[in-house]
Amino acid sequence: MKRGFPFLLVISLLVLGLILPRGARSLMVQMMAFSIFAMAYDISLGFTNQCSLGHSVFFGAGAYGTILPMLHWHFGVLPSVFIGFLLGLVLAFLTGLISVRLSEAYFVIVTAIFSAIFHLLAMDMTWLTGGDDGLSVTLPKIGFGPLKLSLYHPLGTYYFVLAFLLAGYLALRTIVGSPLGMIFVAIRENEKRTAFLGYNVRTYKLIAFLISGTFTALSGGLYAVSLRYATADFFSLYWSIIPIVWCLVGGLGTLIGPCIGVALMSLFQYYVSAWWTYYLVIFGVLILLILRVSRRGILGYFIGRGARGGWRL
Amino acid sequence: MPEGVGFILFYLINGLIWGLIIALISLGLSLIFGVMGIVNMAHGDIYMIGAVLSFYFVSLFGNFWISLLIVPLIVALIAAPTERFILRPFEGHPSVTMIATVGISFILQQVALATFGGIPKKISSPWEVSFDFLGVSYPGYRLLVAAISTLIIIGVWLFLYRTSLGILIRASMQDKEMASAMGINVNKVLIGTFVLGSVLAAIGGVLAAPISQVFYLMGNDVILLCFIVVIVGGLGSLEGTLIAALILSSVEGAMAAFLTPTEARAMIFIIMVAVLMLRPQGLFGSKRT
Numbered sequence: 001m002k003r004g005f006p007f008l009l010v011i012s013l014l015v016l017g018l019i020l021p022r023g024a025r026s027l028m029v030q031m032m033a034f035s036i037f038a039m040a041y042d043i044s045l046g047f048t049n050q051c052s053l054g055h056s057v058f059f060g061a062g063a064y065g066t067i068l069p070m071l072h073w074h075f076g077v078l079p080s081v082f083i084g085f086l087l088g089l090v091l092a093f094l095t096g097l098i099s100v101r102l103s104e105a106y107f108v109i110v111t112a113i114f115s116a117i118f119h120l121l122a123m124d125m126t127w128l129t130g131g132d133d134g135l136s137v138t139l140p141k142i143g144f145g146p147l148k149l150s151l152y153h154p155l156g157t158y159y160f161v162l163a164f165l166l167a168g169y170l171a172l173r174t175i176v177g178s179p180l181g182m183i184f185v186a187i188r189e190n191e192k193r194t195a196f197l198g199y200n201v202r203t204y205k206l207i208a209f210l211i212s213g214t215f216t217a218l219s220g221g222l223y224a225v226s227l228r229y230a231t232a233d234f235f236s237l238y239w240s241i242i243p244i245v246w247c248l249v250g251g252l253g254t255l256i257g258p259c260i261g262v263a264l265m266s267l268f269q270y271y272v273s274a275w276w277t278y279y280l281v282i283f284g285v286l287i288l289l290i291l292r293v294s295r296r297g298i299l300g301y302f303i304g305r306g307a308r309g310g311w312r313l
Numbered sequence: 314m315p316e317g318v319g320f321i322l323f324y325l326i327n328g329l330i331w332g333l334i335i336a337l338i339s340l341g342l343s344l345i346f347g348v349m350g351i352v353n354m355a356h357g358d359i360y361m362i363g364a365v366l367s368f369y370f371v372s373l374f375g376n377f378w379i380s381l382l383i384v385p386l387i388v389a390l391i392a393a394p395t396e397r398f399i400l401r402p403f404e405g406h407p408s409v410t411m412i413a414t415v416g417i418s419f420i421l422q423q424v425a426l427a428t429f430g431g432i433p434k435k436i437s438s439p440w441e442v443s444f445d446f447l448g449v450s451y452p453g454y455r456l457l458v459a460a461i462s463t464l465i466i467i468g469v470w471l472f473l474y475r476t477s478l479g480i481l482i483r484a485s486m487q488d489k490e491m492a493s494a495m496g497i498n499v500n501k502v503l504i505g506t507f508v509l510g511s512v513l514a515a516i517g518g519v520l521a522a523p524i525s526q527v528f529y530l531m532g533n534d535v536i537l538l539c540f541i542v543v544i545v546g547g548l549g550s551l552e553g554t555l556i557a558a559l560i561l562s563s564v565e566g567a568m569a570a571f572l573t574p575t576e577a578r579a580m581i582f583i584i585m586v587a588v589l590m591l592r593p594q595g596l597f598g599s600k601r602t
Binding site for chain 1: 346350352403407409411412413415416418419420422423537540543544548573576579582589593
């Protein structure tokens with residue numbers, strides 16, 4: 001049963017693409033792109049206890065890194081997504097170098113400042129980003145030898161993003177299950193003791209931050225591809241906060257948890273934002289309630305049997 | 314547009330006056346962090362609430378100065394239960410408090426959006442006198458703001474260094490457990506500090522309302538500068554916060570003479586990064602935080 005579950009999930013995702021109506025399918029595409037973001041964010045918050053508010057930088061960079069090469073140099077979709085991915089890596093490295101060596105409170109604040117400054121700059125540099133209006137792009141067809149995949153075909157985007165989601169999940173699963181992932185967890189559980197064991201905590205925190213930032217950029221790129229559009233708004237603090245909500249709703253320290261969080265929150269947003277403009281109030285209340293119950297999120301609460309100190313700080 | 318020395322002086326004074334308002338708000342932020350370990354993401358929204366309430370009082374009574382008296386009281390009444398019943402369980406964990414205060418920030422912003430609306434509004438200047446100085450005409454209200462802010466900062470300083478509650482607050486900043494062991498009523502200190510910090514932000518909002526636009530997202534802009542200030546000055550260091558607020562705002566003000574506001578802000582950001590590279594704990598911060 002337990003072994004068959006992931007297999008079943010993949011099959012149902014594959015089938016869902018065929019049977020879902022148009023609106024639900026595009027919501028699903030969005031959820032799959034966000035799931036990569038949520039898992040990537042959890043590598044930072046759930047696995048190494050680095051509460052970053054700067055992930056909108058990578059999300060926005062991934063989106064523009066993907067859109068701009070297609071727009072200006074007529075790159076293909078795949079190379080463009082890869083460029084967005086690399087841009088995320090570079091930015092995560094630069095911001096990580098400055099921030100991972102700081103203490104917890106400084107880290108939180110400095111990453112929030114990064115997010116705010118990048119948002120200001122993106123809004124200001126309209127010649128590059130299109131500002132608030134953003135930039136639209138026409139997606140070229142993807143060629144696999146003689147086969148041509150058009151992302152304008154209703155199913156094209158779905159399976160395109162799904163492929164990345166599965167690949168992203170497998171990659172992150174491998175990292176989390178590897179000795180490197182064990183070190184991440186060790187840092188989360190007790191940073192000082194991990195340092196005593198001889199691990200260079202700063203380096204491993206930077207590695208986690210890099211992985212997290214890079215996959216966030218991938219998610220931003222895919223989201224931009226699915227919308228065929230990128231806006232400076234992708235850099236706003238909202239995109240740094242929403243992954244925290246996903247992880248808290250789903251559960252910290254797992255990969256599936258954040259995806260469940262994405263699904264729940266996207267459905268919630270989809271239905272509630274339609275009839276209530278001020279639904280962010282509910283977000284706020286939800287954050288406070290979940291934190292009161294368990295700092296590992298809902299799934300983490302059930303796994304840890306409600307251990308209050310689960311998310312050690 | 315004025316020219317020469319007066320021109321630069323105009324921007325410098327402008328920056329310095331904003332610096333005093335920013336110093337007020339950042340002092341509150343720094344106090345709250347120093348005593349409770351709360352990274353208060355909602356601090357900018359309390360500033361916004363101050364400005365919005367001030368707007369309502371001005372349109373209700375037609376008098377700005379009443380709002381300067383009443384708004385801090387209202388904010389104090391909101392802040393005390395917020396600390397006691399919402400934030401208390403999270404205190405001491407910077408990340409958790411940050412997430413929790415983001416939640417509070419969402420709530421405050423949306424409530425303001427729902428009641429006040431999404432369109433920026435203006436309050437007319439309560440003191441329409443201007444002074445001529447080196448060929449530049451300078452609005453009197455701004456100078457008054459500078460004077461009021463300076464008085465309040467001196468007042469806060471006297472409170473913290475001369476009164477018994479102030480000494481309790483500073484003792485708790487240095488070592489909360491020890492302070493508690495010495496028999497200090499920490500409950501009183503925690504509520505008092507959060508109220509004081511929030512009131513400072515609200516007063517900043519009231520004072521800033523006539524010289525900027527009242528808008529439900531106006532806090533975001535200010536909290537960014539305040540965070541840069543406390544990071545450069547050193548988290549939890551009151552002297553550092555004050556000095557950093559005045560210097561950074563003056564520098565930003567002077568640069569606004571040559572650059573766009575965003576470019577000037579980016580320069581301040583670069584200064585912050587440079588300070589962090591050299592001193593990860595800020596200019597006046599202790600290694601502990």
